[in-house]
Amino acid sequence: MSEAVLAAREVSVQYPGTLALDGVTFRLRAGRVNALIGENGAGKSTLVKVLGGVVRPTRGSLLLDGEPIALRSVRDADALGIGMIHQELNLCPNLSVAENIFLAREITAHGLLDSTAQRRQAEALLARLEHPIDPDALVGDLPLGQQQIVEIAKALARDVRVLMMDEPTSALSPAEIAILFRIIRDLTARGVAILYISHRLDELLEIADEVTVLRDGRLVAESEARVIDTRWIVEQMTGRASKVPDRRPQAPAQAEVLRAEALSLVSASGKMVLQNASFSLHAGEILGLYGLMGAGRTELLECLMGLHGSASGSVLLNGQRLDGQSTSARISAGLALVPEDRQGAGLVQSLSVCSNMTLASLPQWSRGGWLIPRLEQTAAGKLVTDLHIKTAGVQENIGSLSGGNQQKVVLAKCLLTGPRVLLLDEPTRGVDVGAKREIHEIVRKLAESGMGIIVVSSELEEMLAVTDRIIVLSRGLITAEFDARQATGAALATAASVQPEREARAGSMLNPPQAGMGGIGTQLFRLRALIVLFVLAAAFATLSPAFLTTGNLTILVKHVAINAILALGMTFVILSGGIDLSVGSVAGLAGIVAGGLIHSGLVLNSLGIVVYFHTWLVVLIALLAGALAGAINGGLVAHLRVAPFIATLGTLYVARGTALLISNGATFPDLAGRPELGNTGFLWLGAGRVLGLPVPIWLMVACAALGALVAARTPFGRRVYAVGGNERAAELSGVRVGRIKFTVYVISGLCAALVGVIIAAQLGAAHPATGETFELNAIAAVVLGGTSLMGGRGSIGGTIIGAFVIGVLADGLILLGVSEFWQTVIKGLVIVLAVILDQMQQRYNRRAAATRS
Numbered sequence: 001m002s003e004a005v006l007a008a009r010e011v012s013v014q015y016p017g018t019l020a021l022d023g024v025t026f027r028l029r030a031g032r033v034n035a036l037i038g039e040n041g042a043g044k045s046t047l048v049k050v051l052g053g054v055v056r057p058t059r060g061s062l063l064l065d066g067e068p069i070a071l072r073s074v075r076d077a078d079a080l081g082i083g084m085i086h087q088e089l090n091l092c093p094n095l096s097v098a099e100n101i102f103l104a105r106e107i108t109a110h111g112l113l114d115s116t117a118q119r120r121q122a123e124a125l126l127a128r129l130e131h132p133i134d135p136d137a138l139v140g141d142l143p144l145g146q147q148q149i150v151e152i153a154k155a156l157a158r159d160v161r162v163l164m165m166d167e168p169t170s171a172l173s174p175a176e177i178a179i180l181f182r183i184i185r186d187l188t189a190r191g192v193a194i195l196y197i198s199h200r201l202d203e204l205l206e207i208a209d210e211v212t213v214l215r216d217g218r219l220v221a222e223s224e225a226r227v228i229d230t231r232w233i234v235e236q237m238t239g240r241a242s243k244v245p246d247r248r249p250q251a252p253a254q255a256e257v258l259r260a261e262a263l264s265l266v267s268a269s270g271k272m273v274l275q276n277a278s279f280s281l282h283a284g285e286i287l288g289l290y291g292l293m294g295a296g297r298t299e300l301l302e303c304l305m306g307l308h309g310s311a312s313g314s315v316l317l318n319g320q321r322l323d324g325q326s327t328s329a330r331i332s333a334g335l336a337l338v339p340e341d342r343q344g345a346g347l348v349q350s351l352s353v354c355s356n357m358t359l360a361s362l363p364q365w366s367r368g369g370w371l372i373p374r375l376e377q378t379a380a381g382k383l384v385t386d387l388h389i390k391t392a393g394v395q396e397n398i399g400s401l402s403g404g405n406q407q408k409v410v411l412a413k414c415l416l417t418g419p420r421v422l423l424l425d426e427p428t429r430g431v432d433v434g435a436k437r438e439i440h441e442i443v444r445k446l447a448e449s450g451m452g453i454i455v456v457s458s459e460l461e462e463m464l465a466v467t468d469r470i471i472v473l474s475r476g477l478i479t480a481e482f483d484a485r486q487a488t489g490a491a492l493a494t495a496a497s498v499q500p501e502r503e504a505r506a507g508s509m510l511n512p513p514q515a516g517m518g519g520i521g522t523q524l525f526r527l528r529a530l531i532v533l534f535v536l537a538a539a540f541a542t543l544s545p546a547f548l549t550t551g552n553l554t555i556l557v558k559h560v561a562i563n564a565i566l567a568l569g570m571t572f573v574i575l576s577g578g579i580d581l582s583v584g585s586v587a588g589l590a591g592i593v594a595g596g597l598i599h600s601g602l603v604l605n606s607l608g609i610v611v612y613f614h615t616w617l618v619v620l621i622a623l624l625a626g627a628l629a630g631a632i633n634g635g636l637v638a639h640l641r642v643a644p645f646i647a648t649l650g651t652l653y654v655a656r657g658t659a660l661l662i663s664n665g666a667t668f669p670d671l672a673g674r675p676e677l678g679n680t681g682f683l684w685l686g687a688g689r690v691l692g693l694p695v696p697i698w699l700m701v702a703c704a705a706l707g708a709l710v711a712a713r714t715p716f717g718r719r720v721y722a723v724g725g726n727e728r729a730a731e732l733s734g735v736r737v738g739r740i741k742f743t744v745y746v747i748s749g750l751c752a753a754l755v756g757v758i759i760a761a762q763l764g765a766a767h768p769a770t771g772e773t774f775e776l777n778a779i780a781a782v783v784l785g786g787t788s789l790m791g792g793r794g795s796i797g798g799t800i801i802g803a804f805v806i807g808v809l810a811d812g813l814i815l816l817g818v819s820e821f822w823q824t825v826i827k828g829l830v831i832v833l834a835v836i837l838d839q840m841q842q843r844y845n846r847r848a849a850a851t852r853s
Contacts, residue, residue, distance in 0.1 A: 004066070005030050005193040006051060006082065006162045011060030013046050018400075020046040022217040023060070028162055028193040033184060035196050035208035035225065039237050039404075039432035043217040044197050045087060048164050051195070052084040053077035054732065075104075075734045081161035085168050087197070087403070088343050089151050090732045093140025094725035094792035095718070098122035100139050101154045103722055104734035106715040113713050125153040130179045143298070144340060148172055152180065154733075163187065164195040169203060170429050173458065174493070181207050199432050200459070201230045213237055234433055254283040257452040258421045263303050263313035265296075265476070273299045274311070274476045281421065281452045286443065288467035288484065289456045291496050296476040297456045298340055301423045304454075305337050306330050317421065331360060334420035338410050338427055340456070346410035347398050354380040354394035356409050361416040383412040388438055404435025411442065421452045428462060440466055460489040472496050528837055529785050529801045532830075533808060540812030547815055554694065558762075560807035561700035562755055564800050566774055567781035568707045569751030571799045572744040574782055575711070577724040577791030578637060578644040580745065583752040584774030585655035586629045588767075590756030592659040594622035595668035595766025598682050615673065615681040623753045629655055630749020634742035652775075659768035668766040686761030696758050700800075703751065708796040720744060724791025780827070781806050784834045805830070 004027040013021040021043045028034055028051075038044045049055040051062070053071035062069050064080055071077050077084070091100050098118045107117045122135035131149045133142065139150060152168055169177045184194055184207060198204055204211065208225040213236040221236040258281040265274040274296045281287050289297045303311045306327045315322045317333050325333070339345040347356050357380045358365055365376040380394040387408045391401055398406060407427065414422060424443065428436040443466060447453050457463050463470060463484070470487055472480040472495035480495035540547045566583055573580045601612040613621070629651055636647035673680040688695045711717040722730040723740050731737045755774070760766040785802030787794025809830060813823045 003030065004028065005064065007063045007066075008047065008051060008057075009061050009063060011047070011050055011057045011062070013043075013050060013055060014058040019217055021050070021057070024214070024217070024219045026051075026212060026219065028195055029210075030161075030191045030193050031188045032209040033188060033194040033196050033207055035198070035204040035211045036214065037197075037201075037204065037211060037233055037237060038214035039402075039434045042214040042237070042432075044214055045166060046217075047214070048084065048166050048195065048197065051077075051162075052082060052164060054084075073734075074732055075736070078105075078158065078734050081159065083155045083158045083160035083163045084732075085151055085155045085163070085165045086732060087166040087170075089144075089147050090726070090729035091139045091147055091150060091154075092722045092725035092729050092792070093138065095722060096136050096138055097126075097133055097142075097150050097153075098135040099718060099722075100150055101125065101135075101157050103154075103730065104715075104719065105158070106718060108715060111714065112709075113715065113718060121157070122153065125156055128156070128183065129153060129176075131176070145172060145176075149176070156183070160192060162193045162195070164197075166197045167199070168196075169198060169200065177203065199428075199436070201233055201433065204233070205230065215239065237433065254285070254450070256280050257283045257318060258304075258454075259314075259316040260300075260304065261314040261316070263300065263311060263315070265299055265303055265308055265311045272476050274303065276313070277473075277476070277478055278313075279471055279478065279481075281454060283420075283450050283452050284447050285469065286447050286453045286455060286467045288463045288470040289454060289473060290460075290463050290470055290492050291473035295473040295496065297473055298425055299476075300473070301337060301425055301454065301456060304330075304423060305335060331417050331419075334418070335423065336360075336414035336417050336419035336421070337423040338407075338414055338425060340425040340429065342403075342407055342410050346413075347406060349397075349399055351398060352395050353384070353389070353391050353398055353401065353409055356398050357383060357394075357412045357416060360413050361418075364416070379416060380412070383415065387412055387442060402435075404431035404439075407431055407435070407439065408442075411439070415446075419451065421454070422446060423454050425456045426458065427455065428457070428459075436462075460492055463492065464489065529798055529805060529834070532784075532834075533801055533805050536805065536808045536812060540808065540815065544812065544815040547812060552811065552815070556807055556811045558694050558696050559811070560803050561694075561696040562758060563774075563777050563781055563806060564700050564803035565703050565751050565758075566755045567778040567785075567799045567803050568703050568796060569748035570775075570778045570782050571707070571785075571787055571794060571796055572711070572720060573644075573748045574779075574787050574789060575724045575791060575794055576720050576741055576744045577727065578741065578744065579648065579779075579789075580633060580748045581645065581648040581775050582629065582633060582651040582655055583748060583755075583778055584771035584776075585652045585659070586626050586749055586752040586771070587756035587759065587774055588769065588771035589629065589655040589659040589662075590622040590626045590753035591760040591766040591770050592663050592668065592756075592768050593625045594618050594682070594757050595671055595760045596662055597621060598671045598673055599668040599766075612674075618682065619685070619757055622757050623750055626749040626751075626753020626756070627746050628749070629752075630746040631742070633749070634745035637745065638738040638741035656768070656772075663766070663768045665768065667768075668760075669764075671760060671764050671766065683761050683764055686758055686763070696762070699754065699758065703754070704796060704800050711796050716740070716743070721792055725793070777806055780831045780834075783831060789835075802834075 006028045008024060008026045010023045010025055011021055012019065012023055024043070024047060026047060036044050036047065046055060050057050053074045053076050056072070062071060069080065092103065095103065098115070101122050102118050107114045107121070119135045126133050126135065126149070129149055129152060131146070133146055133149060139147060142150065148168070148170070155163060169180060172180065188194060196204070196207060205225060211223050211225050211228060211233065212219065213221040213233070215237060261278050263274050263277040264272070266272055277300055279287070289300065291297050299308070302308055304315055306322065306325060317335060320333065322330050322333060343349070348359065351359070354377055358376045362371065365372055365379065377394055383389070384391060384394060389405050389408045389412070391405060398409060401409065411427070427443070428439050431439065443453060443455065455467060464487060467484045470482045470484050470492065471478055472482070472492060474496055482491065546552055566587065570580055570583060597613050597618045601610040633648050633651050636642040637644050671682055673682055685695055690698050711720065719730065719735045719740050722733070722735055723737050727737055756771060759770055781802035782794070782799050783789065783802065784805050785794065785798030785800070787798060806827070809827060810823060813826065818826070
């Protein structure tokens with residue numbers, strides 16, 4: 001028997017009101033697979049999080065090679081060679097496949113990202129998994145199964161001694177599971193210790209060398225895998241003997257309740273996702289949809305729910321056509337969907353059990369537009385009882401429930417809408433055998449009550465045991481239909497592997513490259529800010545001859561430079577998922593600091609002397625003042641968890657008040673300085689020229705070039721995008737999220753301070769009110785440039801273009817004699833239009849992502 005590489009000794013984890021782990025001793029041995037088994041809520045995921053540095057044990061200790069270790073974070077575990085694949089995918093949808101795989105462990109050359117090397121190694125990892133996913137594809141554009149492959153590749157990219165896999169096959173086909181198992185055996189042959197969690201018991205017995213069973217947070221059994229069977233596992237997990245689900249008795253034929261006619265769907269990339277899918281469903285019938293990953297099963301259910309506006313074909317419910325109706329209207333008509341991704345699409349994690357259950361049926365629990373909590377809670381409580389949901393109460397947060405019970409809450413939410421047809425997409429994915437059995441019983445009872453049910457499942461045993469009739473899909477085409485009582489697993493697998501001959505022809509006829517929003521349309525969306533800039537410039541050049549004069553363009557670009565530098569810092573903050581309302585006041589404070597030191601020096605009253613500083617030292621002190629303000633924002637947001645809006649609003653007033661205190665509310669005039677003090681160069685920062693161009697323009701170019709390089713080519717920049725795209729995934733990948741957030745606010749403070757110095761130098765005077773409302777122009781430039789206010793998406797180049805749009809608009813309106821009031825209105829309308837276009841693009845991207853297979 002090999003020695004234990006990683007061990008937990010008498011580990012307990014106590015949460016408020018819950019003992020998740022109770023004195024568990026557990027070992028992982030080199031070159032062996034230990035299958036960790038237990039029902040939902042048994043403590044499996046908690047133990048894995050303790051071993052992976054995500055959760056610290058309340059009591060007990062961890063040992064690596066027999067030596068005690070303390071894991072304070074995922075980074076600590078990673079440094080010791082402990083890797084982890086989480087049950088819920090932890091990927092950043094706004095990053096590419098390669099960027100996700102190497103997040104927090106980027107490959108660099110001379111401090112810059114080596115994207116070519118990352119892409120090459122990502123290709124090798126995906127080839128090892130025998131899955132041809134494009135390393136440059138955005139993860140958010142991939143279906144769930146391919147995202148699971150990326151998660152596995154991400155773990156394999158680490159040089160690990162211990163690899164923990166929590167439900168790694170939940171979205172994989174049998175062929176992909178076989179590939180994963182070959183890789184696991186290759187890893188164990190090289191001495192890697194594997195911890196493997198799955199609710200698919202046949203998988204466990206196939207891959208495991210030893211088995212550990214948890215029940216109610218305690219370790220209840222351990223055994224060599226070769227001497228046990230499925231019955232032993234279930235008895236140890238549940239404390240009772242297992243019962244293999246019987247086939248559902250044949251139900252009497254009833255009236256047709258749902259009909260799909262020639263449903264077809266084309267993805268944005270030009271691939272047929274569904275091809276003329278036609279079928280019917282009868283009341284009281286359970287219809288199964290079976291197929292391999294990418295077969296179009298999920299997309300078919302989504303088309304029934306009206307989630308794809310580009311789909312063709314017809315859907316009839318009780319003889320009524322639903323074509324063109326919204327998802328909300330279809331729910332009202334009697335359709336309901338339990339989605340495959342319960343965490344991302346089925347539940348709102350911040351809400352209670354009750355609020356999640358009633359979310360889709362709120363009008364039922366209100367009177368005169370006011371919610372009646374008693375009605376809500378009564379309805380929710382009844383379903384908690386009927387569906388055997390294990391919870392301390394309906395007001396408990398949904399996150400406190402196990403996966404199986406969360407799935408029941410999603411089902412309850414659908415049932416409260418009073419559906420005639422219930423669509424279940426992988427209803428038992430990631431749940432234990434006990435919860436799975438309960439869900440099967442619920443589904444059968446619903447069918448017996450007359451409800452029509454469609455079930456999507458990747459498990460052959462489940463498909464054969466639960467359904468009445470089975471339709472098989474392969475690459476969007478229905479290839480076979482079976483009576484479930486006569487079907488076999490081999491027949492289903494064969495039908496699912498058929499290569500439809502019609503696929504290529506359908507794709508070429510129905511989906512030419514220029515169709516829809518693809519190709520040129522998508523590029524126009526991405527270049528919208530640049531297009532708007534050229535249109536505005538052309539319009540103003542036509543309407544005002546003065547617009548294109550050298551003098552006007554120089555003034556225009558100088559004004560743009562101010563907003564662009566301010567917006568550069570704002571871009572980093574917004575990319576990380578934050579906002580900085582204090583930049584204008586910080587600019588005013590920095591200007592006052594610089595102006596005061598140039599004009600009056602530093603007065604030391606206690607010594608009776610005045611200290612004057614050299615120009616560059618004055619600039620440095622002003623920049624440090626901005627960095628300090630940014631550090632205060634960063635500390636509040638990153639470490640004290642204060643909402644960015646509140647934190648930066650507070651700093652706005654503090655900075656503005658400090659500027660008034662320093663200046664006593666007055667202006668510091670005449671900042672030319674004195675030669676004998678060495679501070680005469682200050683005005684050069686605002687009025688000087690280099691190679692014929694004003695210094696502020698050169699400063700903008702330098703800041704933009706540096707910012708673009710940092711954002712696009714450094715590990716720091718990549719991690720900023722990751723934090724904004726999926727903070728939790730970034731943290732579990734080893735990104736120091738707090739450090740990233742702190743740094744972006746410091747960058748924003750530095751940019752604001754530089755703007756304050758430039759303005760003081762341009763005016764030759766510093767006033768404490770300088771910078772008021774600057775933050776609005778900065779945010780406008782960022783939004784116009786295409787950066788999402790939700791974080792994770794955008795670019796420095798886009799922000800510069802956005803700043804030019806703001807500048808050209810303001811300059812042109814002034815030249816045309818438009819009043820200041822109308823200038824403000826027009827600027828606001830342009831910003832609103834930019835936000836609308838951004839939302840349109842995001843909706844289009846989501847629709848495109850949903851159709852990819």
